[in-house]
Amino acid sequence: MSDVLPPRFFTDPGPSPHAATAELRAACPVHRIDYPPGAEAFAVLGHREVVAAFGDPRLSKQAENLPERYRDRAAKSLLMVRNLGFADPPEHTRLRRPISRAFLPARIAGLRPRIQEIVDDLVDDLPESGRTDLLDAFALPLPLTVICEYLGVPVEDRPLFQQWGYVLSQDPFQHAEAELKAATDAFTDYFGHLVAERRKDLRDDLLSDLVRGRDEGVFSDRELYSTILLLLIAGHKTVANMLGNGTALLLSRPDQLAVLRAAPELVPSAVEEILRYEGSASWASLRIAASDLRLGGVDIPEGSFVHLSLAAAGHDPEVHEDPERFDVTRSPNHHLAFGHGPHFCVGAPLGRLQGEIAFTTLLRRLPQLELAVAPEEIAWLADSSLSRGLEALPVLVGKRLPRQPAGGTAPPAGCPRQGPEEAGQR
Incomplete structure (x- = not known):
């Protein structure tokens, strides 16, 4: 070990x-890694080792297992208070069950017409001439609108949710405590x-279920507030990253863009490759060694932070042939962007559906879409150690084709089938 x-x-891994x-x-x-600074911590970079860690019950996600000097800081983080993302069984099972029903693939499929409408509305609002930021004009408002509507919270307040999500998704060990507290109190x-108002008027939406x-x-x-926060953050920020990262990848690789324009049925495969190559998160969320263990030939003592690199696992040549090649036809594609095992992302069907609709529509309706800057000028955002996204995505839109009539779009062929692991987690 180095x-x-x-x-x-x-x-801040850089571009x-x-x-x-x-x-x-x-x-x-x-x-070994010096993060949090001064802590006993380890970075896990191999695909095989990350998969093993995901399923190891000795690695805890609960703040109670943090070393003592970190517990108080973590306890003040609303995101880490307790939700399905920061809980071990049986609490994890309790917190996940009422949410998982809302994200079953069959139920999510029913959102397709509304998501298509939102995507087309956003494309209609893009300027045909001049430069625009596709992140701000498309990639962020799409998933934020979708998750707000699905939760049943006021869509008109989405700038507030975006602001709170930006602050409260920050690593509590990395950022100012006062800023985190102010955002927590406001949220x-x-x-x-x-x-309180919804309790008087329960509806057929996810917030009413909660x-x-x-x-x-x-x-x-x-736990209720922490769960709402998790759904808002995971429901918009990770999808926005996928859309921004993926569009940048495609526009900077004309050969792969041409493949998709010629065969749009490959869009679901392209979404998986985007998630592998430049996924929405560099690292999995908090894990602490609740007891001594050995991983990848390295001894990890009890109380250590264990950071699982989703990005590194996605580029491991033991699993991915020629991993530095971005290939929208790649199959199989065993990436870990949605996690693995008990903590497999409950929102994966919704994220995939938005990616499929968004990229299919952008490819069809914006045949002249191109980067407004050189690919190396695109800046990556280091707003959170877990997030992997862009500061902005300057593009030139060019010609815009009309939207298809309602009901005129069928799901692309070749949609990825859910594997047995995912079927058990949704």
Whole structure:
């Protein structure tokens, strides 16, 4: 194992981290890392080792297992208070069950016409001449509108949710405590009032389901707010990253863009390749060694932070042939962008559906879409150690074709089938 990796390896990997990561992974799949600074921590870079870690019950996601000096800070983070993303069984099972029903593939498929309408509306609003930021004009508002409508929260307040999500998705060990507290207080105050109002008028939406769960004793108040926050963040930020990252990848690789324009039925395959090559998150969320363990030939003592690199696993040549080649026809594609095992992302069907509709529509309706800057000028955002996205995506839109009539779009052929692991987790 090499020298200890610096904090920036975790917090700010930069635009092209994969070559350096490949060299580290080839030397050893697990490395010590100085993050949080001064803590005992390890970075897991090999696909095989990341998969093993995902299923290892000795790796805990609960803040109670943090080393003592970190517990108080984590306890003040609304995101890490307790939701299905930061809980171990049986609490994880309790918190996941009422949400998983809302994200069953058959139920999500029913959202296709509305998502198509939102996508077309956003495309209609893009300027045909001049430069625009596709991240701000398309990639962010699409998933934020979708998750707001699905939750049943006021879509007109989405700038507030985006602002709170930006702050509260930050690593609590990395950012100012006062900023996190202010955003937490504002978020809980807003949703405290909204939950109280919804309790008087329960509807057929996800927020009403969550309120019912609270009243039936499934959630505490803090767990309820933490779950709403998780759904808002995961429901918009990760999808926005996928759309921004994927569009940048395609526009900077004309050969792959041409393949998709000629065969739009390959869009679902392209979505999987985008998630593998430049996924929405560099790292999986918090894991702490609840007991001593050995991973990738490295001893990891109890109380250590264990950081699982989704990005490194996606570029591991042991699993992915020629991993630095971006190939929209790649099959099989065993990426870990949605996690693995008990914590496989409950929202994966919704994320995939939005990616499929968004890329299919952009390809069809914007035949002249191109980058407004050189690919190397696109800046990556280091707003959160877990997030992997762009600061902006400057594009030239050009010619815009009309939308298809309602009901005129069939699902592309060749949609990825859910594997047995995913079927057990949705």
